[in-house]
Amino acid sequence: MASLEIQKLRKRFGAVAAVESLDLCVGSGELVSLLGPSGCGKTTVLRILAGFERPDHGDVRLDGKRINDVPANRRNMGMVFQAYSLFPTMTARQNVEFGLRVRGVAKRVRGDKATEVLSLVRLQDHADRYPHQLSGGQQQRVALARALAFEPQVLLLDEPLSALDAKVRVEVRQEIRAIQSRLGITTVYVTHDQEEAFSISDQVAIMAAGQVQQIGTPAEIYRAPCNLFVAEFIGTVNRLEGTVADQDNVAAGPNGTKVKIPGHGWPTGAAVAVLIRPEAVKINTDTHNGALGHGLTGQITTHMFLGAITRVAIDTSLGPLMADVPSEQALMLALDSPVGVQIEPGGTRLMAP
Amino acid sequence: MAAVRGSARRRLPFWSWFWLAMAAVYLLVPLYSTLQFSLSVGPHRYGLGWYSYILHQAQFRQSFLLSLRLAVETVLISLVLMVPTVYWVHARLPRLRPVIELISVLPFVVPPIALAVGMVGLFQGVPWLISNTHLLAFAYVIQALPFTYRSLDAGMLSVDIATLTDAAQSVGASWRQTLWHVILPNLRTAMLASAFLTIAVVLGEYTISSLLLFNTFAVYMQQVGTSQAYAAAALAILSFFLTWLAMIGLFLLSRRVGYRRAVAMTR
Numbered sequence: 001m002a003s004l005e006i007q008k009l010r011k012r013f014g015a016v017a018a019v020e021s022l023d024l025c026v027g028s029g030e031l032v033s034l035l036g037p038s039g040c041g042k043t044t045v046l047r048i049l050a051g052f053e054r055p056d057h058g059d060v061r062l063d064g065k066r067i068n069d070v071p072a073n074r075r076n077m078g079m080v081f082q083a084y085s086l087f088p089t090m091t092a093r094q095n096v097e098f099g100l101r102v103r104g105v106a107k108r109v110r111g112d113k114a115t116e117v118l119s120l121v122r123l124q125d126h127a128d129r130y131p132h133q134l135s136g137g138q139q140q141r142v143a144l145a146r147a148l149a150f151e152p153q154v155l156l157l158d159e160p161l162s163a164l165d166a167k168v169r170v171e172v173r174q175e176i177r178a179i180q181s182r183l184g185i186t187t188v189y190v191t192h193d194q195e196e197a198f199s200i201s202d203q204v205a206i207m208a209a210g211q212v213q214q215i216g217t218p219a220e221i222y223r224a225p226c227n228l229f230v231a232e233f234i235g236t237v238n239r240l241e242g243t244v245a246d247q248d249n250v251a252a253g254p255n256g257t258k259v260k261i262p263g264h265g266w267p268t269g270a271a272v273a274v275l276i277r278p279e280a281v282k283i284n285t286d287t288h289n290g291a292l293g294h295g296l297t298g299q300i301t302t303h304m305f306l307g308a309i310t311r312v313a314i315d316t317s318l319g320p321l322m323a324d325v326p327s328e329q330a331l332m333l334a335l336d337s338p339v340g341v342q343i344e345p346g347g348t349r350l351m352a353p
Numbered sequence: 354m355a356a357v358r359g360s361a362r363r364r365l366p367f368w369s370w371f372w373l374a375m376a377a378v379y380l381l382v383p384l385y386s387t388l389q390f391s392l393s394v395g396p397h398r399y400g401l402g403w404y405s406y407i408l409h410q411a412q413f414r415q416s417f418l419l420s421l422r423l424a425v426e427t428v429l430i431s432l433v434l435m436v437p438t439v440y441w442v443h444a445r446l447p448r449l450r451p452v453i454e455l456i457s458v459l460p461f462v463v464p465p466i467a468l469a470v471g472m473v474g475l476f477q478g479v480p481w482l483i484s485n486t487h488l489l490a491f492a493y494v495i496q497a498l499p500f501t502y503r504s505l506d507a508g509m510l511s512v513d514i515a516t517l518t519d520a521a522q523s524v525g526a527s528w529r530q531t532l533w534h535v536i537l538p539n540l541r542t543a544m545l546a547s548a549f550l551t552i553a554v555v556l557g558e559y560t561i562s563s564l565l566l567f568n569t570f571a572v573y574m575q576q577v578g579t580s581q582a583y584a585a586a587a588l589a590i591l592s593f594f595l596t597w598l599a600m601i602g603l604f605l606l607s608r609r610v611g612y613r614r615a616v617a618m619t620r
Contacts, residue, residue: 050519050523051522052519052522071522072519072522072523073522073523073524073525073526073527074525076525077523078523078524079519079520079523081516081519081520083513083516085513085516085517085519085520086520087517087520087521087534087535087538087539088512088539089538089539098521098524098526098534099524099525099526101534102524102525102526102527102530102534103525143520146520146524147523147524149524150524150525156523
């Protein structure tokens with residue numbers, strides 16, 4: 001196991017800054033995901049770690065030792081690529097053995113090791129197949145086995161599941177996490193898919209414009225985003241512009257409707273962005289006891305079925321709001337029907353606009 | 354609608370066969386005429402007399418073996434020079450690809466006579482070099498460059514060279530190991546195509562060898578053609594046959610090498 005550290009990393013391609021003063025620590029045995037939109041520099045960081053690109057400035061340290069000048073083939077880091085990268089003229093076994101073969105490992109030893117890692121990815125029965133005889137998911141599992149066969153200090157994964165269909169993607173990512181946990185190998189995982197990153201990572205680093213915006217556990221990032229970019233990039237959020245009315249309320253939306261956010265800590269009169277997660281928007285259809293008359297009201301405009309939950313759009317005096325409701329409940333919410341809306345303060349955050 | 358589709362289907366094979374037949378006529382009639390002419394040993398008499406005559410000429414054997422040797426040398430020099438170059442451009446310097454592509458077509462722009470005259474001017478002070486047949490191989494490397502480059506370029510484009518290189522290096526392979534174990538096996542067809550075209554260029558090249566006073570196969574054919582029409586026709590057919598034989602030999606050799614590599618990988 002090894003720890004990985006990136007300090008003040010900078011990389012430009014011509015006038016374009018791909019990475020700007022980036023710092024990142026990956027603890028021993030940890031799986032850290034670099035998550036961000038296309039072009040945010042996450043793959044460049046991974047390629048610098050692998051030794052395929054040289055940074056313009058900054059250091060990459062493995063167990064405290066600077067490795068900027070170590071060529072890619074001497075870094076002892078296994079990598080799985082976004083594109084199918086198995087060597088087409090070699091069988092699955094020959095692909096897996098290749099890293100040991102170039103190290104001069106004896107035939108029998110590398111054969112045993114290849115069998116072992118192919119068993120790890122449950123492909124020991126496909127050892128003699130060529131890449132074109134394997135499905136996409138199987139190819140990426142062989143690529144994972146190849147990256148692990150020579151027992152690297154660090155495993156790098158560059159969007160390894162992006163070419164796979166949804167069901168296989170879930171299966172393979174669970175497999176990656178299980179193997180990573182079992183071997184305890186330090187891993188950096190690049191993806192633009194937040195569900196993927198959140199489901200397998202110990203820590204997630206959110207990247208934008210070549211910089212890490214926030215790093216933390218998936219739950220920390222979801223519950224306490226540090227800025228507007230992170231809040232809007234992660235999950236779905238209702239964003240309203242508003243002004244702080246007092247210490248418990250914010251006037252938001254076109255009509256200055258008050259939204260209760262007790263103890264928010266912002267000064268009165270400050271312009272703020274009010275961010276409300278859809279799961280914090282509760283819909284009340286009970287018109288008895290005047291429930292609809294006591295709070296915010298609105299009309300259902302659309303339903304979006306997402307499986308267990310349905311995302312419902314409501315036209316309110318605050319503006320359009322999205323609410324996640326259990327799909328069973330959503331069946332009872334007819335389009336254009338009037339509903340009461342309650343916003344749970346716990347799912348609401350204020351940020352500078 | 355179905356009837357229209359049906360008639361279109363019926364018509365398609367006829368036109369396919371028609372154009373195939375036209376192409377065959379265009380290619381085979383001259384070949385057949387030459388063959389018939391070469392077999393003519395008298396009025397309405399046919400035999401292998403001219404073939405026997407040619408095969409017994411010492412100059413035929415010498416010129417053919419010289420051209421064959423030059424073809425092998427040219428293929429080897431071209432591949433040793435161009436495979437790493439084209440690989441490096443694809444893997445690490447893709448921006449240079451248009452430049453290399455432009456350089457590769459220069460032999461089409463510069464006529465062979467200019468190349469020959471240039472070589473005479475350049476090497477006339479070095480008599481041992483200007484009279485050395487190996488010098489021709491270097492000139493032929495330039496002549497075959499458009500074909501060599503294009504075959505290899507197409508081969509490199511058919512696989513994701515950059516990703517394969519990164520993958521090989523990530524598991525610890527050096528540049529040499531990457532080229533030898535990962536890239537070359539994927540370029541077998543491209544290298545073979547390049548070798549075939551190079552052999553065809555070398556066996557048919559006349560201008561440079563004639564101007565530099567080397568008796569290559571093409572020069573010998575020209576000499577025979579000016580004095581003995583029947584023998585020249587027999588020689589043309591023989592050259593056609595021998596060129597194909599050389600290419601089939603190369604193909605079989607490459608398959609054997611490919612098989613040996615595959616066996617070696619499993620050891």
